[in-house]
Amino acid sequence: MSRARQSDVLIRNEAFYNAFSTRDLEAMETLWAGEMHVSCIHPGAPPLFGRDAVMESWARILSGPVQTSLQCLEPKVHFLSQDLALVVCYERLGAETLAATNIFALEASDWVLVHHQAGPLASEIAAHADVPSPRLLQ
């Protein structure tokens, strides 16, 4: 796959984190697929299925009291096919670090999100934990 295509995906991936950081729900809505099925696993939360549920969650999060920026670090793009790309990256949310999975699909010439999962690194869990899970810390 060409570097140009990688760059296209990375730009959209960055736009996702910018939409979060600037509380831009309209931008967030255009970043998620309109035709393909979407799903989302926010950190610590049960999976959400379907555009309505996912967009409602973003409306709630982006209008919520937490005004922290979300920064994407070290994104790695791997194309699953011509029209599907997997981005794996770290997220910095204030002082917290998470790891994330973002799946993008090419829909009407734009790369759009079809799935997102983010979860905290063990160091974040351990910082608050009396009894960290053995699997969490391996």
Next chain:
Amino acid sequence: MSRARQSDVLIRNEAFYNAFSTRDLEAMETLWAGEMHVSCIHPGAPPLFGRDAVMESWARILSGPVQTSLQCLEPKVHFLSQDLALVVCYERLGAETLAATNIFALEASDWVLVHHQAGPLASEIAAHADVPSPRLLQ
């Protein structure tokens, strides 16, 4: 997509959890893609890239001291294309509940894993936390 294809993916997804629960590294090795790029985010851990790193992590986990079974609950399959399927599910690891993303690709007529992420639900984090993250609990 046909129910038969959904069923094919679910059987392989279940085989992944069985391989974990029975500590079967050989089965785990056949369940992950041999040709496509693979990546894996174990709960709390940094992302791993490439088959060698991912298989080393499974060898370590499956030979480790934790002898808990890993059960998949409520798996939902959505086909991203003819050859790519996304499974979103819950995982029960002993008394702990996680949410997971599994991406399967059709490689030489078999559905094989190309990416896995699992992360704990907030109730699991909150049970040990003095200061749970606002985003974790939304």
